[in-house]
Structure formats: structure tokens, C-alpha cells
Amino acid sequence: MARRVVIVGAGFHGCSAALRLSLQGYEVTVIDKAYAGRHASGVNAGGVRRLGRHPAEIPLAVAAWERWQCMTDIVGDDCGFRPVGQVKVAENDKDMAILADRERQVRDLGFHHEVLIGRDELHRRLPALADHCPGALACDGDGFANPYRTVTAWRREAERQGVRFREGIEITAIESKGNGWRLSGGGEHFDADLLVNCAGAWAGELCKWLGEPVPLTAEAPMLMITERLSPFLGTVVGATSRPLSFKQFENGTVLIGGGVRGDVDSVRHVAETRLDGLAENADTVVSLFPFMKEARIMRTWAGVEAVMKDHIPVIGLSSQHDNVIHAFGFSAHGYQLGPITGEIVADLAMEREPKLPITPFSIQRFQTPCPE
Amino acid sequence: MITHDLVILGTGPAGMAAATTALEHGITPVVIDEQPAAGGQIYRALERTPVLDRRILGEDYWSGESLIKGLKDPQIDYRPASTVWQLTRQREIGLLHDDKAEMICARHIILATGAMERPMPIAGWTLPGVMTAGSGQILLKSAGAVPQAPVVLAGCGPLLLLLATQYLRAGVEIAAILDTTPRDRYRAALKHVPGALRNVSTLLKGVGLLRELRRAGVRHIRGVSALRAEGSGQLERVLWKQQGDDNWQTLETPTLLLHQGVIPNTQITRAVDCHHEWDEQQLAWRPRLDEWLGTDIPGIAVAGDGGGIVGAKAAAMQGQLAGLGAALALGKLTLENSTERAQPIRKALARDTAIRPFLDVLYRPAKQWRLPDDDTLACRCEEVTGGEIRRMADMGCRGPNQTKSFTRCGMGPCQGRMCGITVSELLADANQQSVEETGYYRLRPPFKPITLGQLAKAAEEG
Ligand SMILES: Cc1cc2nc3c(=O)[nH]c(=O)nc-3n(C[C@H](O)[C@H](O)[C@H](O)COP(=O)(O)OP(=O)(O)OC[C@H]3O[C@@H](n4cnc5c(N)ncnc54)[C@H](O)[C@@H]3O)c2cc1C
Numbered sequence: 001m002a003r004r005v006v007i008v009g010a011g012f013h014g015c016s017a018a019l020r021l022s023l024q025g026y027e028v029t030v031i032d033k034a035y036a037g038r039h040a041s042g043v044n045a046g047g048v049r050r051l052g053r054h055p056a057e058i059p060l061a062v063a064a065w066e067r068w069q070c071m072t073d074i075v076g077d078d079c080g081f082r083p084v085g086q087v088k089v090a091e092n093d094k095d096m097a098i099l100a101d102r103e104r105q106v107r108d109l110g111f112h113h114e115v116l117i118g119r120d121e122l123h124r125r126l127p128a129l130a131d132h133c134p135g136a137l138a139c140d141g142d143g144f145a146n147p148y149r150t151v152t153a154w155r156r157e158a159e160r161q162g163v164r165f166r167e168g169i170e171i172t173a174i175e176s177k178g179n180g181w182r183l184s185g186g187g188e189h190f191d192a193d194l195l196v197n198c199a200g201a202w203a204g205e206l207c208k209w210l211g212e213p214v215p216l217t218a219e220a221p222m223l224m225i226t227e228r229l230s231p232f233l234g235t236v237v238g239a240t241s242r243p244l245s246f247k248q249f250e251n252g253t254v255l256i257g258g259g260v261r262g263d264v265d266s267v268r269h270v271a272e273t274r275l276d277g278l279a280e281n282a283d284t285v286v287s288l289f290p291f292m293k294e295a296r297i298m299r300t301w302a303g304v305e306a307v308m309k310d311h312i313p314v315i316g317l318s319s320q321h322d323n324v325i326h327a328f329g330f331s332a333h334g335y336q337l338g339p340i341t342g343e344i345v346a347d348l349a350m351e352r353e354p355k356l357p358i359t360p361f362s363i364q365r366f367q368t369p370c371p372e
Numbered sequence: 373m374i375t376h377d378l379v380i381l382g383t384g385p386a387g388m389a390a391a392t393t394a395l396e397h398g399i400t401p402v403v404i405d406e407q408p409a410a411g412g413q414i415y416r417a418l419e420r421t422p423v424l425d426r427r428i429l430g431e432d433y434w435s436g437e438s439l440i441k442g443l444k445d446p447q448i449d450y451r452p453a454s455t456v457w458q459l460t461r462q463r464e465i466g467l468l469h470d471d472k473a474e475m476i477c478a479r480h481i482i483l484a485t486g487a488m489e490r491p492m493p494i495a496g497w498t499l500p501g502v503m504t505a506g507s508g509q510i511l512l513k514s515a516g517a518v519p520q521a522p523v524v525l526a527g528c529g530p531l532l533l534l535l536a537t538q539y540l541r542a543g544v545e546i547a548a549i550l551d552t553t554p555r556d557r558y559r560a561a562l563k564h565v566p567g568a569l570r571n572v573s574t575l576l577k578g579v580g581l582l583r584e585l586r587r588a589g590v591r592h593i594r595g596v597s598a599l600r601a602e603g604s605g606q607l608e609r610v611l612w613k614q615q616g617d618d619n620w621q622t623l624e625t626p627t628l629l630l631h632q633g634v635i636p637n638t639q640i641t642r643a644v645d646c647h648h649e650w651d652e653q654q655l656a657w658r659p660r661l662d663e664w665l666g667t668d669i670p671g672i673a674v675a676g677d678g679g680g681i682v683g684a685k686a687a688a689m690q691g692q693l694a695g696l697g698a699a700l701a702l703g704k705l706t707l708e709n710s711t712e713r714a715q716p717i718r719k720a721l722a723r724d725t726a727i728r729p730f731l732d733v734l735y736r737p738a739k740q741w742r743l744p745d746d747d748t749l750a751c752r753c754e755e756v757t758g759g760e761i762r763r764m765a766d767m768g769c770r771g772p773n774q775t776k777s778f779t780r781c782g783m784g785p786c787q788g789r790m791c792g793i794t795v796s797e798l799l800a801d802a803n804q805q806s807v808e809e810t811g812y813y814r815l816r817p818p819f820k821p822i823t824l825g826q827l828a829k830a831a832e833e834g
Contacts, residue, residue, distance in 0.1 A: 035774070042777065148777030156768075227785065227821065251780075256824075265461075268645070273817060275458060275466060275475055275830065282827035293825030298785060299816045 003027055005349070006183055006192035008171050008206060011041035012147075012338035013327045014198035015154035019075075020342030021196075021349060022161040029190060030163060031183070033170035037151030039200055041335065043303040045223055045257045046147045047236065047245060048336045050113050051086050051139035052102070054312050056360035058111055060337055063356055065141065067339035074339070077153035080146030082250075086236040087136040089122065089129065089288065095240035099137040113139050128232045130288050144236060144247050147335060154338070166190075174209045180323060194349060196325045198341075201264075201304040203314075203328035207363075212320045214329070214366050215309040220262040220271030220302040221332050222278060226295040228252030237288070244284045254295065256285055259332065262302035271302035307331045315341065315361040317348055325349065326363055376402045376449075378698050379465060379478035381456055381640070384412020385439060385684045386676025386691035387484030391450075392442040393695025397704045402449040402476070404456060404467065406820070410440045412486055413506070414684045422516035428541045429513065430534075432577075432684070439688065457818035461644050461669050466830075468822055473830035480671050480701050482694045483641060486687075487634035487677035490656070490737065491790055492527055493744035495600040497630065498752055501607025505535045505631035512538060520626040522547035524610050526599055527631040529735045533581045535629070540588050547625050548591040550612050552632065552741060555595045557734050564730035571727040574683075598740070601628050632737040636678050639789055643815040644669060650808045653732045654681055655742070656793065657812060664697030664710075665690060673697055682725050689721040743798055750798065751791035753784020761795055765802035771811045772796055785821065788813045
């Protein structure tokens with residue numbers, strides 16, 4: 001059995017894999033070119049959302065949601081998780097029809113967490129919402145958590161289980177060595193029996209080196225946060241036909257995002273904000289919550305995220321090598337899934353059938369040419 | 373989006389000099405400042421100050437008149453009361469004026485956004501009645517007002533002494549100057565005196581200020597080694613110890629003005645993430661600049677104190693250099709021509725800044741004034757203490773972006789401008805690593821808060 005595991009990437013998924021593998025007795029090293037949580041996992045919107053998931057992701061999101069309920073038992077910290085619920089509001093009748101279809105679709109798949117609510121119920125939940133919204137799709141129990149705190153809690157628990165973290169080292173080459181791999185970076189070499197690719201927006205590079213290129217683009221979702229406002233928003237809010245996600249934290253600040261994209265600076269490996277997208281985002285907020293017009297924005301930022309062509313991640317064994325596992329490409333909704341990645345990776349490492357259905361996430365889907 | 377040849381930020385000496393120099397070479401710059409009137413910190417409110425007795429603010433203040441006149445050339449697109457809330461590496465600038473957000477673009481940008489006061493986080497520094505010397509001076513220049521007297525001034529550096537004499541001349545009662553310059557600094561600075569003699573006028577001016585204060589009988593307590601402000605809900609007294617004396621001494625006062633020098637205001641250069649280095653002599657971050665004061669980002673230059681503390685006269689000279697640099701970059705001058713024109717300016721600049729090593733050594737603030745103790749606030753906006761930052765270091769935080777996520781330190785309305793340097797130094801100290809390794813906050817726009825409504829309007833017009 002493989003003993004030494006090297007995980008590239010100390011984001012949430014890398015930390016999650018590290019913890020679960022070490023609990024199974026593997027000798028695990030996590031390598032990150034920056035530091036744990038520096039990229040998507042530490043700077044995201046913190047949304048813990050089952051609502052609106054791609055059908056293939058629903059079983060994973062539901063399982064992950066169960067882990068979020070008992071975060072303290074897993075890593076000794078609740079990671080700031082607050083299950084305040086989430087709604088996706090309709091702004092007109094056309095939106096309402098889209099949401100009704102969605103509710104039906106999810107129910108047909110055997111899930112019941114997404115529920116259509118009408119005007120009265122919506123405005124009861126959100127008194128500050130503009131009048132024109134006729135209803136929403138609601139998901140009770142969804143909510144948000146604190147991203148950087150989450151990564152740190154998982155990282156610390158992994159360290160307590162013996163995982164070694166090596167930060168500030170960028171892996172720049174991978175070669176096969178014996179039955180395993182030799183990874184090199186920063187003048188050092190790391191030997192592994194098993195390699196786990198959790199390199200986020202940079203995971204495509206690793207795939208290239210491993211001879212199985214994937215259609216991955218690095219994108220830069222943007223966020224902005226307001227000054228502290230008195231509490232007015234008890235639940236996380238999204239919109240149906242324009243990008244929006246917003247929530248109010250306990251300290252009163254309001255986080256606004258939902259998918260508007262900035263730029264990725266490919267040389268410096270950082271994300272930059274773009275004014276037009278932020279302005280559009282602000283416009284959406286102001287039309288849904290008119291009183292927010294006066295709220296001052298304190299900060300805007302963007303994070304680098306791996307987005308796959310079909311907007312669902314790659315999770316599973318390599319198609320080329322039997323000692324490589326991939327978990328990347330979470331396409332701007334991977335934070336919620338963090339707690340289950342490690343379990344899947346551990347199952348795969350131990351050559352067990354994963355408890356969750358992961359066939360749709362196979363890397364092979366990009367290798368068999370689709371019929372046009 | 374309209375593209376301008378040259379946009380200059382800031383109307384202190386550097387910005388104004390850059391504007392007139394650029395104009396001389398056929399460039400019509402846009403000049404932006406958030407203040408309603410030109411002058412920057414040093415010539416603040418010069419055209420409208422109620423302090424008309426020229427003796428009070430001193431000759432150096434009034435020497436700003438000619439620069440301000442130059443800025444008023446109708447060919448210069450001067451935009452007062454305009455806030456820059458965003459700047460990208462592609463030189464797009466987000467402006468806010470009269471509630472209206474607007475984007476413009478520039479081929480070349482000169483940042484002349486100056487300095488800010490180094491925070492002096494002592495126990496009780498957040499009590500009402502405790503201010504910085506800089507704000508005490510702005511009050512005097514722009515409103516002819518002074519805080520409640522008798523005042524105590526504490527700290528070190530030229531500005532503290534200048535303010536003391538300005539107050540003296542304005543008839544403000546000064547209870548004491550508590551000078552925190554360590555005693556051995558005078559000896560250490562001695563070896564830089566020969567260099568400083570190249571700028572003898574500034575040196576003499578300093579000596580003159582000290583003499584004026586002494587003649588007037590202002591109580592000047594030297595070698596202050598510990599300091600705290602106390603009061604219930606409001607400053608009531610200042611306590612201090614002197615080097616070699618273990619007893620606290622006390623003075624009742626309604627006003628304490630703190631100051632320990634100025635540091636470059638790197639808010640914007642940080643936000644565009646140009647390369648910064650830690651200046652061990654000035655104990656501050658500064659952007660790395662080339663011979664035309666250009667940063668490592670093409671088309672973005674920094675003139676004046678924003679690139680390292682040089683003082684008003686030198687800042688104006690740097691403004692001229694940056695103006696020539698802009699003319700060169702925009703093809704209005706050949707390299708040969710601009711180099712030739714720059715030569716005398718560079719010489720004068722070297723002469724003027726020859727005094728810096730002397731001042732930097734003499735007034736280098738000691739560690740106890742830069743690193744707040746465990747119970748003292750480091751971040752005023754989010755109320756985070758020095759102790760909390762040290763605890764984060766124990767938890768494994770190596771840099772300020774990590775502590776930020778845990779403590780919210782630096783995430784308040786000032787965006788870390790006030791606590792940034794303190795947190796970097798605290799973490800460096802606690803982790804036994806260099807400040808350079810520790811790094812600084814990643815800064816995010818907006819530099820100044822903008823409302824959602826203002827931003828949304830930019831979408832309609834974009
Ligand atoms: C602004 C924003 C908002 C978001 N909001 C949400 C949300 O509300 N809810 C939600 O569920 N999801 C959200 N997401 C998505 C979520 O953050 C990501 O899907 C998830 O964090 C991805 O985690 P990761 O571990 O795959 O990648 P990352 O966290 O990016 O980690 C990858 C790590 O790999 C390292 N690395 C890469 N290459 C190398 C190399 N060669 N050598 C060494 N190290 C390397 C990187 O430095 C990095 O630290 C958001 C994302 C962003 C950017």
C-alpha cells in the first residue's frame with residue numbers, strides 16, 4: 001500500500017484530503033507555493049449553499065452539509081458556520097417560472113431541500129426587500145461560514161494528526177520515480193507513492209505535466225464588503241437571472257458577490273477587481289434593497305478560482321496513472337464541498353468504492369470526444 | 373473612458389511642481405486632490421487660512437504661494453475635492469466628485485500623495501483629547517483654531533518642534549514638550565553632521581526653533597522613556613518617566629499631541645502592488661523607484677514623501693524630476709534632453725536631502741514607541757490590541773494578511789492605514805523575522821469608501 005502522500009495545494013480541499021489521509025495512517029506532506037488558504041479557500045464568500053447546485057453535485061453538497069453541522073467534532077472549531085438559510089429571489093414572473101421548474105427538478109431527483117415560497121413568505125423573511133419580487137426558492141439550513149478560519153482549523157487539525165505543511169514552495173516539476181513520483185520545487189525534492197492534485201487554479205499545470213490536459217481556466221470572482229449596518233438581513237440572498245449573492249455578518253458588514261468576474265494576472269498569480277462588474281453588482285443590490293444606496297463600501301477584492309468548462313469539479317483517479325488523485329476545478333462553489341473531499345480522496349487512496357457518486361466528476365469526461 | 377496623457381495625484385509641493393514642469397513641456401495634466409484647496413499638508417489652506425500674521429506659520433509656509441499660483445494655470449485641469457477611490461495597474465482611475473463616480477484613464481501617472489504621521493500607540497492614545505501633532509497643525513492652518521490649552525506635545529521630530537513654535541507664536545500655552553529622543557542618539561547622529569552641513573539652512577532652522585522655544589521658557593523634558601495618557605472618558609493627565617529614573621511624573625492637561633515623524637503614505641502604491649522595500653533607516657515601507665521615480669509598473673511614478681521621506685523642498689524637486697520623466701515617457705523630450713535638464717535638479721536634490729541621514733538617526737523612534745504593549749490598541753477601527761497580534765503570531769500567523777482574517781485588524785474604515793506598519797513590526801518582532809519577510813497588508817480598493825449608490829451610478833454611465 002502507498003504510504004507517502006504528497007498533496008499539492010493547501011486550500012480547503014488539500015487540507016481536507018490531508019486530514020482524512022493522515023487519519024488512515026498515511027504519511028502526508030502538503031506543499032503550497034504561498035500559504036494555506038492564500039487563494040480561493042481563504043478569500044471566498046463563505047457561502048455554504050446546497051441551493052441551486054448542479055444535479056451531479058447535489059448528493060455531495062447534501063453530504064457536505066451534514067459535515068458542516070458537526071464541524072466542531074471534526075476539527076475543534078465551528079469555523080463560523082451560521083445556518084441562517086438562503087433564498088434565491090425572483091424579480092419577475094419569468095424568474096418565478098424558472099424557480100418553479102427548478103424545484104420540480106430537484107424533487108424528481110429525490111431531494112427536498114429547495115422549496116418555492118410566495119410573495120408574502122418572502123417579504124416576511126426579508127422586510128427590506130424591494131416590492132417587485134414575487135417569490136423565491138428557499139433552502140433552510142444553508143448559510144455561511146468564515147473561510148480563512150475554516151482552512152486554518154482544518155490545517156491545524158491535520159497538523160495535530162501529523163501532517164507536514166511546507167509553505168512558500170512552488171512545485172515546478174513532476175517526474176515518475178520507481179513506483180511513485182518525485183516533485184521538485186524551490187531547490188527541494190519530495191518523493192511520494194501517491195500524489196494528490198489540489199492545486200486549485202493551477203491544477204491544470206500539474207495535469208499537463210502528468211499527460212492529461214484539462215480545459216481549466218483561472219477566473220477571478222469579485223466580492224465587496226460594506227461598512228457595518230444595523231441588522232436587516234437574516235438570510236443569505238441570491239438572484240435568479242443576474243449574478244448576486246449577499247449576506248450580512250454578525251458584525252453588521254454586508255458581503256456582496258455572486259459571480260461577477262475580475263481579471264486574473266497570470267504573471268503574478270493574483271486576481272484584480274474590475275470596476276464595471278462591481279458597478280453592475282452594486283446596481284443589482286440597490287434595485288433589490290433600495291435603502292442600501294447610502295451604504296459605504298469598505299473593500300473590494302477578487303480571488304483566483306479554477307473553473308471547468310462544464311462548471312463541475314474534477315474529483316477522482318487520474319486517467320493515466322494509478323497513483324494520482326485529482327480534486328480541483330470547483331468552479332466557484334467548492335468551499336461548501338470542502339469537508340467531503342478528504343473522505344472521497346481517502347476512499348480512493350485505499351482503493352475503496354467512494355460512498356458518494358463521483359462518476360460525473362471523472363477527468364475522463366474531457367478525454368472522450370463528445371459527439372457534436 | 374477618456375484617456376489623458378498625464379494624471380497627477382496630490383497637490384502638495386511634489387504634485388504642483390510636477391504639474392508645472394509637465395506643462396512647460398507641452399503636456400496638459402489633470403491634477404487631482406481630495407482637499408478643496410491646493411497645498412498638500414505643508415501648504416494646507418494657504419489661500420484661505422485665517423492665520424494672517426505671517427510670522428506665526430513661518431516663512432516656509434508662505435513660500436508655497438508661487439507653487440500654488442503655478443497650478444492655477446488655466447491649461448492645467450485641476451480638480452479639487454475629488455477623491456481617487458480606485459487605481460489599476462492599467463492606469464484606470466476611479467474618481468469621485470460631488471457624489472458622482474467617474475472613470476478616467478492615463479498614459480502616465482504621478483502619485484504625489486505624500487506622507488502620513490507614524491502612529492504612536494501608547495497607553496491611552498485613543499482617549500478624546502489625545503491627537504496627533506499633524507492634526508493639531510491642520511486645525512491651526514485651516515481654521516485658525518487650536519485645541520484646548522495648555523497642551524502637552526510628546527514625541528520627536530522636526531514637525532513636533534515646528535508646531536511647538538507655531539503654537540508659541542500664536543499664543544497657545546504649552547505645558548511641556550516631552551521629548552522621546554533617546555539620549556545616546558545625539559552622539560550617534562553626530563557622525564552625520566558633516567553630511568548635513570551640505571544643507572546648512574535646514575540645520576540652522578532646526579537650531580533656531582529650539583532656541584526660540586528655550587528663550588520663551590517652554591518646559592522641554594528630554595530623555596522621556598515611558599509615556600501614558602490617562603483620564604476617564606477624556607484625557608486628564610499625562611504620565612512619563614525619564615531615562616534613568618524609575619518614578620512616574622505627572623502633568624494635568626486637556627490636550628496631548630503625539631508625533632514621532634512621518635512615513636510614506638503607501639496606500640495607493642500598495643493597492644496597485646508595486647514593489648516595496650523596507651527602509652531600515654527610516655523604519656518605513658517605500659516603493660522601489662528608478663531614476664525618473666518610476667515604480668516597477670510601467671507608467672506609474674511616485675514623487676515626494678510617498679516614495680520616502682524627503683521634506684517639502686526636496687519633494688518639489690522630485691516633482692520636477694517626475695515631470696521630466698513624464699515628458700520623456702510621453703515622447704515630449706528625448707532621453708538626452710531630459711537627462712540634461714534633470715542634472716541640476718538631481719544635484720540640488722542631493723544637497724537638500726543630505727540632511728536626512730542626520731535626522732533619520734537622531735529622530736529614529738525607539739522600539740517602545742512603535743510596538744504597543746499587550747493592553748494597548750494597535751488597530752483603532754476594530755479595537756485590536758498588541759497582545760492579540762502577538763497571540764496570532766503564537767498561533768502561527770507569519771504575516772499581516774493572516775492576522776487580518778482572524779482579528780479583523782486592518783479591515784475597518786481606515787483599511788489598515790493606521791495600524792499597517794505597527795502590525796508588520798509587531799509580527800516581525802514576535803516571530804523573530806525581518807519586517808521585509810513579514811510583509812504588509814494586501815490593500816484593496818476603494819481607497820476611500822464609496823457608497824453602493826455612487827458605484828451603481830458608474831454602471832449606468834459606464
Ligand atoms: C471570490 C470567491 C468567492 C467564492 N465564494 C464561494 C462561496 O460562497 N461558496 C462556495 O462554496 N465556494 C465559493 N468559492 C469557491 C471556493 O472558494 C473554491 O471552490 C475552493 O476554495 C477551492 O479550493 P481549492 O483547495 O481547490 O483551491 P485553493 O484554495 O485555490 O488552493 C489551491 C492551492 O494550491 C496552491 N498551488 C497551486 N499550484 C501549486 C504548485 N505548483 N506548487 C505549490 N502550491 C501550489 C496555491 O497556492 C493554493 O493555495 C468562491 C471563490 C472565490 C474566488
